Amino acid sequence: MEDALVLKYTAPVPRYTSYPTAPHFSEAIGNAEYEGWLGAIGEGETLSLYAHIPYCDRLCWFCACHTKQTLRYDPVTAYLAGLHREIEAIGQQVTGGARVTALHLGGGSPTLVRPDDLIALKSQFSQHFTFAEDCEISVEMDPNDLDEARHDALAAIGMSRASFGIQDFDPVVQKAINRIQTYEQTRDAIEASRARGVRSVNCDVLYGLPHQTMATLERTIEAVLSLGPDRVALFGYAHVPWMKKHQQMIPEESLPGVVARYAQMARAAEMLVACGYEAIGIDHFARPSDTLAVASREGRLRRNFQGYTDDTAETLIGLGASAIGQFREGHVQNMPATGEYLRRAEQGGLAAVRGYALTPEDRLRARVISLVMCEFGFSFERIEAEFPLIAASVIEEARLFRARDAEGLSTIESGVFKLTARGRPFARSVAAAFDAHLSNGRGRHSVAV
Template identity: 65%
Template sequence: MSERSLLAKYSGAVPRYTSYPTAPHFHEGVNCDIYAQWLRELGERDTLSLYVHIPYCDRLCWFCACHTKHTLKYEPIAAYLKPLLKEIATVGGFVSGKAKVTAVHFGGGSPTMLKPEDMIAVADAMRAAFTFADDVEISVEMDPNDLDDARYDGLAAIGMTRASLGVQDFDPKVQKTINRIQTFEQTRGVAEAVRARGVHSVNCDVLYGLPYQTLDTLKSTVRDIVSLSPDRIALFGYAHVPWMKKHQTLIPEAALPNVEERYAQMKAAAAMLVDAGYEAIGIDHFARPSDTLAIAARTGRLRRNFQGYTDDQATALIGFGASSIGQLPQGYVQNMPATGEYERMADQSGLAVVRGVALTDDDRMRAHVIERIMCDFAFDFAPVREKFPALADRVIAEARQFAAANADGLCEIDAAGFRLTAKGRVLARTVAAVFDAYLGNGKGRHSIAV
């Protein structure tokens, strides 16, 4: 089958599989009481990754699908911090210092909108509520338009070790169309400033599939990004989901590249990054060979969570703030997405969970298979049989059935395991969906697979 025909056949809408079950299948049966019990059950052998969501931006990027809102005043942010700090203290009380924190991630929105003293206050609250490992990794998503010397110094004061810079595309026409004005010079200045303050890792995000984006504009952006020598680069396909994010209706759909053009952009950018010395990680990440993400990929320790690919091996992810999602051994939880209602709930009880899902053994097995496909483009049968002896034959039979029925060469199978071919790797999300027992029930709409 030609490449064009393959894309037409398999590039339908499927989840990104940053969790399994995916978020559309969370339900209200998981509430604050259940969450509190799950937190109490964490023990000394568990390790924690903390995520703090700041749901505010001083400009709204029209491509963005995150839970955030626009504000030009600091008062809403200051008001948000009070219940956020209470939630941190409350959750810390349930955990009781038993589990150690190995990673912290500030996301948004724009965490760098926080005043330096408030960023420090949030970090201090977490250190007071939890036991931190000496080598804790602290990463912050940064908007160059928010930053000044005082904020850089504040980020250094909290011990930031990793800076994450959203770039998207440096072409002025593309930037204007997505309402994300950010020059290369600004971005270079951020990289230089954080490195001067001891930050050991800089990450950059690049998008393909944006309106008015062409192969030439994307290649120019990639060349500029490589010149900054980031340690990691995420190459994401723009997810056009205007039914979920109404501000995306401001993006002219006629200006969006089609599936074939998106695929060509992805291939060209990926080839440039590999030529520049980066190792391809999963479906959309690239890292220098010495980076811990590349090492995790080579050693079979690559993971996938709501922040994408990670080398974070924590047994539980705890989310703070409006809309944030937590992943515990027992299941997933999500806080109230509406900021005002989150503030009311967290201020009242210290918790704001409104939905989630308790994992069954079948969920855990399929989560393992899907994560390995997304991370390794393969899964071995022996670990599945060892971890899920009563259920393994079911998912292995599904793998054999798909391999036997697929005449397009997306996968290979033998007695040891199931593997995607080079042709199949670009469609890893589509292949992973084969093992998704929830996908056919009609809940949720997703972005295209390429």
């Protein structure tokens, strides 16, 4: 693909794990609105839970998550006490008839938590929420944290999906991002998880890292494939040093340029597909039998704050510092600062500090953007059926995009706006064309590929 096309369509845009995106959240939405949204969850509804553990025992310089380093466990103990209080407070707001179908522990490093505390955390959830028998419990895993006792504790809480951060196996790249992790460590951790009944293993790989070359990336992909993961998430490194100061430890001159990043992404995707993985959305790959691949083929793929998912629950409750929740009514985010989060959790349990109440137009645009990101297009008839009074605006925008699309990224046939094979890698940029909030200048974003 021509370099000019790559340069044109890789301008910084949101990742669209929500709409509107987090920079547009407002302090006008807080605990009062949050309580109302929690109370509106109906009998028999399904919901997902996300618990954020913001601590790591080392700071990876590539990381853009809300996290902090600690070499002492005391802060983790204090944080877990606040999280227990928030779980209790939210559980009291939610009707007992709602069932949890997914629980995700993210971070930070959830595997930093001690075995007894992991079991106590799951017990607290089970005491205050009703879990479906087939609830999927997924955990973000750092092989450097894991030992036999933690593996046993993760099995005891019912972990069914393990997500292993790999990033890159090349020693030079690992040193540059302060993420030292051997292939053998990772292999042994994956085998230990599978031996204890984990049904699905995901591996996270990054391209666009410092000192990363096509050759080093190819070797990493080959090593990842030898581990036999059920899913692979292939993310572009987001260099946002204005937001994450520790990324200043990565010299910008060591990073591949936009064209090189695109070539890395395309080659890694090619290798994964050649080994039988199905491409899911813009950055996921899954074995054909994996539930994510099945959902994609059946048109049930969704996108939330954790990325692509086959989770059908409409409500996602975020717990912990900085965690974001997603409701029919809108989005809500907890206090990011850990100390202030704890103070709020201890005082009343809830710690929401900002959010966004959706308008009808927001819901329309959220739907269109989700379809572009998940299915690479949308049917005009489908949108008109779901939003009969206001669909005309985005349909006209789709027609305008196609009329101005000299590069052939899209088509409109039989009333369906669709990205071509050429346009799919740039789905984020196409989705941005339907973002009514993007032009107000709030927030800075990573490059689109």
